Amino acid sequence: MERLKNYKDFNSIKEVDWTKYVIIVPTEKDRQELMAAFEHIHYSDIDTDFVAVNQLAHEYLDETRNKGSINNIVVDEELYNQGQSKRK
Secondary structure, three states: OOOOOOOOHOOHHHHHOOOOEEEOOOOOHHHHHHHHHHHHHHHHOOOOOEHHHHHHHEEEEEEEOOOOOOEEEEHHHHHHHHHHOOOO
């Protein structure tokens, strides 16, 4: 397993190699539930020095919570269903 990237691996925040991902959910209700779960994780005892861990822990933020924030949780039922069919 690859070692998690750590912020101390980079000289500045501008140089961070951000983890690329999108979370697809079928409904806004699912999106809100995930956001609540990520907020719970954010305020739990986790090591946020790891880039991907910190990114995921902040997925509870969006424009309604923090001006300018965009999270990676996308509501798209059709795309979600396409992904589900590929997992079978």
